[in-house]
Amino acid sequence: TQSTRPQRILGAVQQNATRGDPRSVVRAIDQYCRNQEWAMNVGDEKGCILDSVVSEVNPATVLELGTYCGYSTVRIASLLPPHAKLITLEFNPEFAVIARQVIAWAGLEDKIQLVEGASGDLIPKMKEQFGVETFDLVFLDHWKDRYLPDTKLMEECGLLRKGSVLLADNVICPGTPEYLEFVRSSPRYESQYFKSHLEYTKVEDGLEKSVFLG
Numbered sequence: 258t259q260s261t262r263p264q265r266i267l268g269a270v271q272q273n274a275t276r277g278d279p280r281s282v283v284r285a286i287d288q289y290c291r292n293q294e295w296a297m298n299v300g301d302e303k304g305c306i307l308d309s310v311v312s313e314v315n316p317a318t319v320l321e322l323g324t325y326c327g328y329s330t331v332r333i334a335s336l337l338p339p340h341a342k343l344i345t346l347e348f349n350p351e352f353a354v355i356a357r358q359v360i361a362w363a364g365l366e367d368k369i370q371l372v373e374g375a376s377g378d379l380i381p382k383m384k385e386q387f388g389v390e391t392f393d394l395v396f397l398d399h400w401k402d403r404y405l406p407d408t409k410l411m412e413e414c415g416l417l418r419k420g421s422v423l424l425a426d427n428v429i430c431p432g433t434p435e436y437l438e439f440v441r442s443s444p445r446y447e448s449q450y451f452k453s454h455l456e457y458t459k460v461e462d463g464l465e466k467s468v469f470l471g
């Protein structure tokens with residue numbers, strides 16, 4: 258039977274990455290997706306910007322919206338201080354099955370909690386079900402039309418504090434126009450655009466970093 262793209266990405270990790278070495282997992286996925294077949298990982302170029310923001314924030318609590326195969330999940334978690342926690346939400350059960358195996362191969366199960374379901378349903382349950390107070394960093398990489406409603410929902414649920422950082426992928430391609438307009442015009446956010454390219458291509462894309470001002 259025909260394999261899926263996520264299954265082939267997992268295969269590339271198991272063949273080319275060293276168990277317990279997150280950076281080799283990241284490198285194996287980038288090499289596969291650059292040389293064999295494109296996939297919607299944040300990728301190596303935008304990944305370096307992601308790394309710099311994670312290192313600057315040095316978060317104790319991270320929320321990722323949109324796990325896919327776990328590339329950015331592993332990339333972020335590999336930079337977290339001890340005892341820091343990353344919660345990642347994935348709607349698609351097929352993606353979740355693969356991501357769990359990629360996270361295990363990287364040896365990062367203790368830092369990462371993957372939760373299956375729709376972000377709009379799970380965000381209101383964060384405090385009671387997952388014992389979270391607020392998030393120091395949120396990486397938005399799920400449905401592009403959910404970035405704005407989910408940001409408003411996180412505010413309403415008291416999941417953001419003064420200084421919480423939102424980092425959004427794909428603000429140019431596929432694009433998130435309503436989200437961009439909101440964070441750039443709202444007095445409650447200080448936003449900055451990091452120009453880059455769509456993963457593994459020359460197409461323009463970028464990350465938007467928005468600090469919640471409380």
Ligand SMILES: O=C(CSCCNC(=O)c1cc(-c2ccc(F)cc2)cc(O)c1O)c1ccc(O)c(O)c1
Pocket residue numbers: 297298299323325348349398399400401426427430431455456
């Ligand atoms: O895939 C989803 C939604 S979550 C993934 C969101 N991410 C993207 O869509 C995304 C897309 C692109 C991109 C794609 C084609 C282009 F031509 C150009 C760019 C790049 C990214 O970096 C992304 O993050 C899902 C949900 C429920 C399901 O049942 C299901 O089968 C699938």
Ligand SMILES: [Mg+2]
Pocket residue numbers: 297298299398426427
């Ligand atoms: Mg993306």
